[in-house]
């Protein structure tokens with residue numbers, strides 16, 4: 001009865017998988033907000049290095065992982081795949097549950113999988129300094145580690161509520177050499193604008209993105225870096241699913257259902273896209289479920305149309321499921337899932353009927369997280385706990401139906417910096433926010449008509 005499926009280092013995948021090569025129809029183009037015409041590489045050049053821009057628009061099926069990136073990946077990759085025997089027993093289910101654990105990275109989540117190559121490509125093109133935003137701090141800490149590996153300066157605009165609520169995430173970033181400021185900050189035009197309208201603004205991911213991208217666009221030595229949503233970020237994460245395919249082979253099983261939580265969509269894409277390739281190309285029957293918060297349900301409730309990626313309307317327009325770029329999600333503890341929209345590639349696959357979406361209230365999510373921690377030991381990040389909830393529900397449905405089912409989910413990170421949220425859950429102080437329908441309706445008025 002094997003529990004861990006471990007790949008040796010020499011079995012680590014040598015290329016990322018680009019699902020665009022295998023899609024039945026191409027994703028909608030990214031548009032310039034002024035002209036409403038598709039953007040070209042020149043539009044992105046002030047923000048990203050050329051290699052990243054090339055990956056953003058690539059239709060090559062496989063893109064080689066540079067050796068310098070593989071060297072850093074080997075600090076924590078290949079990551080383990082676990083069979084959740086103890087959770088299965090507790091649920092008394094005929095389902096087999098597997099989880100890919102990305103919390104083994106030094107930063108504690110899947111985010112270094114893209115932070116490392118992004119830092120590498122910037123360094124290779126002579127960039128000296130990077131600007132980025134972070135919500136709960138996972139992305140900022142992954143980028144801080146990657147930048148110190150490749151000797152780059154980093155400035156992080158951290159959403160103000162998290163800056164004060166998660167002081168240890170900030171300490172981690174500073175330990176790895178980054179400069180961190182609470183956003184909205186007085187350091188950018190976008191930040192000053194928000195502060196003059198509302199000096200007590202708690203900040204949001206959309207505002208922080210506006211600040212970080214302005215920082216990069218207005219300085220010659222600086223480029224911008226994003227931790228989710230964009231095609232190249234999802235691409236880098238596919239190392240997760242490619243490893244998992246090999247590990248499922250070691251386990252001698254085929255996945256029936258592949259599950260992940262979705263904020264911007266990167267950890268789920270990373271696990272799911274290599275499995276989706278087998279459905280698209282080889283006719284596998286696998287189902288795909290994306291799990292999101294009821295308080296910020298872009299995929300289940302958002303309209304599928306063009307919107308900005310940030311609050312200040314500085315990004316290009318992308319076709320996404322959106323709740324409106326000015327939408328301020330309720331203050332749920334899964335900070336990494338508080339984004340108004342969703343990766344265009346995930347939305348396209350959802351639109352094609354290949355990915356299903358589910359939304360959960362946070363008390364149900366924490367209940368699942370506690371059951372998981374008490375059986376499997378690992379304390380999940382509140383974000384990852386959405387995937388745990390969904391996997392448990394699938395396992396209970398299999399029990400009800402009396403059928404065996406093989407479930408694979410991404411445990412995207414650990415929750416060691418989220419213990420105050422667990423305290424609140426046990427104190428009965430965790431609030432379930434109903435779908436904020438009126439706020440979304442208001443925010444949708446600011447979405448441009450294309």
Ligand SMILES: *Cc1c(COP(=O)(O)O)cnc(C)c1O
Nearest residue numbers: 138228263264265266267336413
């Ligand atoms: C950031 C984060 C997420 C959400 O981001 P995606 O791009 O949707 O993956 C999920 N889980 C953890 C642990 C995170 O840090």
